[in-house]
Amino acid sequence: MRKAVWLLVLLALGFSFALAQPRTVKIGFVSTLSGGGAALGIDVRDGFNLAIRLLGNQLGGLPVEVLAADDQQNPDVARQAVDRMLKRDRVDFMTGIIFSNILLAVGEAIFEEKVFYISPNAGPSEYAGEQCSPYFVNVAWQNDNLHEAMGQYVQTRRFENVFLIAPNYPAGRDALTGFKRFFKGRVVAEVYHRLNQLDFSAEIAQIRAVRPKAVYAFEPGAMGVNFIKQYAESGLLREVPLFLPGFSADSDVIRAVGRALVGIYNSSQWALELNNPVNQRFVEEFRKAYGRTPTLYASQGYDAALLLDTAIKAVGGDLSKKDELRKTMLAGFNSTRGPIKFSPNGYPIQNYYLRQVVQQPNGEIVNRLVGTIFTNHRDAYVDRCRLR
Amino acid sequence: MPPSLLLEQLLNGLQFGLMLFLLAAGLTLVFGIMDMINLAHGSLYMVGAYLTATFVGLLGNFWLAVPLAVLGTALIGMLLELTVLRQLYRRDHLSQVLATFALILIINEVVRIIWGSQPLLLSAPEELSGPVEILPGLNYSAYRLTIIGVGLLVAGLLFWLVNRTRVGMWLRAGASNREMAQAMGVPIRPLFTLLFGVGAGLCAIAGAFLGPILAVQIGMGESILILAFVVIVIGGIGSIKGALVGALLVGIVDTAGRAFLPLLLSQVAPPEVAANLGPALASILIYLLMAAVLFFKPQGLFPART
Numbered sequence: 017m018r019k020a021v022w023l024l025v026l027l028a029l030g031f032s033f034a035l036a037q038p039r040t041v042k043i044g045f046v047s048t049l050s051g052g053g054a055a056l057g058i059d060v061r062d063g064f065n066l067a068i069r070l071l072g073n074q075l076g077g078l079p080v081e082v083l084a085a086d087d088q089q090n091p092d093v094a095r096q097a098v099d100r101m102l103k104r105d106r107v108d109f110m111t112g113i114i115f116s117n118i119l120l121a122v123g124e125a126i127f128e129e130k131v132f133y134i135s136p137n138a139g140p141s142e143y144a145g146e147q148c149s150p151y152f153v154n155v156a157w158q159n160d161n162l163h164e165a166m167g168q169y170v171q172t173r174r175f176e177n178v179f180l181i182a183p184n185y186p187a188g189r190d191a192l193t194g195f196k197r198f199f200k201g202r203v204v205a206e207v208y209h210r211l212n213q214l215d216f217s218a219e220i221a222q223i224r225a226v227r228p229k230a231v232y233a234f235e236p237g238a239m240g241v242n243f244i245k246q247y248a249e250s251g252l253l254r255e256v257p258l259f260l261p262g263f264s265a266d267s268d269v270i271r272a273v274g275r276a277l278v279g280i281y282n283s284s285q286w287a288l289e290l291n292n293p294v295n296q297r298f299v300e301e302f303r304k305a306y307g308r309t310p311t312l313y314a315s316q317g318y319d320a321a322l323l324l325d326t327a328i329k330a331v332g333g334d335l336s337k338k339d340e341l342r343k344t345m346l347a348g349f350n351s352t353r354g355p356i357k358f359s360p361n362g363y364p365i366q367n368y369y370l371r372q373v374v375q376q377p378n379g380e381i382v383n384r385l386v387g388t389i390f391t392n393h394r395d396a397y398v399d400r401c402r403l404r
Numbered sequence: 405m406p407p408s409l410l411l412e413q414l415l416n417g418l419q420f421g422l423m424l425f426l427l428a429a430g431l432t433l434v435f436g437i438m439d440m441i442n443l444a445h446g447s448l449y450m451v452g453a454y455l456t457a458t459f460v461g462l463l464g465n466f467w468l469a470v471p472l473a474v475l476g477t478a479l480i481g482m483l484l485e486l487t488v489l490r491q492l493y494r495r496d497h498l499s500q501v502l503a504t505f506a507l508i509l510i511i512n513e514v515v516r517i518i519w520g521s522q523p524l525l526l527s528a529p530e531e532l533s534g535p536v537e538i539l540p541g542l543n544y545s546a547y548r549l550t551i552i553g554v555g556l557l558v559a560g561l562l563f564w565l566v567n568r569t570r571v572g573m574w575l576r577a578g579a580s581n582r583e584m585a586q587a588m589g590v591p592i593r594p595l596f597t598l599l600f601g602v603g604a605g606l607c608a609i610a611g612a613f614l615g616p617i618l619a620v621q622i623g624m625g626e627s628i629l630i631l632a633f634v635v636i637v638i639g640g641i642g643s644i645k646g647a648l649v650g651a652l653l654v655g656i657v658d659t660a661g662r663a664f665l666p667l668l669l670s671q672v673a674p675p676e677v678a679a680n681l682g683p684a685l686a687s688i689l690i691y692l693l694m695a696a697v698l699f700f701k702p703q704g705l706f707p708a709r710t
Binding site: 052222245251 | 663
């Protein structure tokens with residue numbers, strides 16, 4: 017009898033605790049955390065977790081629970097993880113995906129559940145134009161953007177012609193489309209290869225045979241490390257200048273490739289030395305927490321958490337107000353790149369910078385901010401999106 | 405098409421083919437002599453690459469690290485044979501496939517626990533990281549040339565071992581008729597263990613030299629294992645000569661396909677179609693080659709068993 021009473025008391029206490037607990041916000045974080053694209057996913061994850069920790073393990077005043085899963089850069093694995101998080105865990109937001117082919121495989125399922133997807137990286141043109149969704153916001157860029165900036169820069173350098181190379185997947189095609197939108201010279205060849213190819217001997221031989229005036233390569237993750245190394249080993253780097261998007265020139269790639277990168281120009285929406293308080297805090301805290309220099313990927317993960325924080329705060333923690341959430345997110349937030357706003361399709365309106373990898377007098381190799389290529393640049397697809 | 409492009413692609417194909425040969429040689433002997441399908445062969449290639457990266461990190465010297473890694477992998481291979489694989493010789497092929505597939509998963513997970521899930525960095529030795537001029541006006545990566553040299557050297561040693569030594573004679577006897585060889589007093593059990601060690605060592609050489617070109621990562625063995633199987637099917641199971649010819653064929657066809665098919669297609673089709681179709685066609689080319697060889701020579705080009 018006494019046991020039963022104790023049990024009741026405990027139960028009552030338990031319930032009252034459960035009631036007193038404020039609602040938590042559940043985030044489903046699916047990203048590439050193993051294999052050749054792991055460096056990207058890990059940087060995004062570390063940036064995202066750092067922001068949450070600095071916000072006191074809260075987003076907009078609500079305690080946070082992050083459920084993380086590795087998609088192994090495999091659409092099937094990603095689909096299973098996303099289904100589990102949507103149906104069983106009932107997450108409030110999703111984020112984390114690196115590769116556009118993975119995002120395109122799971123996006124519809126997320127939007128159908130009316131769950132917001134905050135993209136820290138993948139920005140396929142499909143979701144910018146006809147297939148745009150009110151539940152999609154990208155804090156980083158539309159896939160074309162960094163390449164548009166590089167196309168513009170190579171154009172101003174008046175190169176007669178250029179050789180383009182990218183992996184054969186949605187973001188690869190977006191990349192070269194973006195480059196060609198602003199580069200007006202001749203494209204001598206546009207080579208697409210298998211995604212995650214690591215040996216570029218055949219492509220490099222082709223470049224040598226064609227003798228272009230410049231090469232532009234979009235090779236995210238381990239593909240970039242291998243391409244640049246092999247391009248340098250073949251001796252071509254000394255003869256034909258190589259231009260890259262910022263993905264292949266930040267501290268992670270510098271660590272792997274080393275001196276071959278020195279002198280290379282690249283484009284980015286973010287830079288280490290951007291002079292604003294959010295960025296300064298981010299860079300300092302990231303170095304302190306992880307002992308390495310952050311990349312643009314890490315800044316994107318960090319910004320995804322900041323955007324969520326701003327939006328949840330604006331609706332007073334009431335996550336059922338979906339329209340209001342969307343409105344406050346599109347109205348913008350204070351990011352590591354300063355204040356940025358979004359187009360109706362959920363893609364950012366922001367500046368794009370030119371950077372150059374240089375070796376400092378003390379021997380350290382850094383990616384330095386050189387200038388601004390575009391100011392308040394929008395993506396090219398927003399007019400095709402029916403959302404206003 | 406300039407001749408320098410042809411020559412460079414030929415060298416690329418040769419380099420890739422020779423490394424494939426190192427993998428296929430062990431695989432074909434194990435398959436031919438022990439009648440054993442070992443899917444975990446690719447895992448030994450991965451272990452070899454990881455050990456090389458680890459020893460390079462510890463010693464700071466690629467040329468010291470490679471022999472250590474080869475030795476280490478050979479020991480691991482022999483240990484695997486003594487403990488697990490020996491139990492499988494009498495089973496049917498399906499059991500062998502299932503058990504060695506389980507080994508792949510286990511080894512992948514062990515590697516993940518020891519080295520983590522991010523790829524390891526392994527760079528070519530500093531003195532080989534530049535180009536060399538092989539013909540006037542044609543530069544080629546010094547490291548890839550070295551790989552070709554090492555591949556030829558190891559292939560030569562293997563041929564000497566198989567064709568000129570007593571152990572090699574036992575191997576050839578075992579490959580052409582196992583029961584007869586056993587009846588004639590060939591010490592099959594220790595021979596098998598030794599063979600496994602040699603196969604694992606060859607895998608490690610391929611892993612060590614391909615590591616800096618590709619990536620040292622989990623799952624690197626599975627993708628190349630499929631190619632190694634294509635090689636031994638083309639070359640004929642159990643035949644070292646077949647493995648060499650098959651590997652060079654696959655290496656050259658694969659490289660040439662990737663380089664020239666998109667070029668050819670872009671002459672006849674619009675660029676977007678060529679860009680999409682080229683890589684897809686190139687990647688099925690070696691399977692077409694395999695199908696063609698099987699159609700005309702169902703036993704492969706150089707069958708060991710007659």
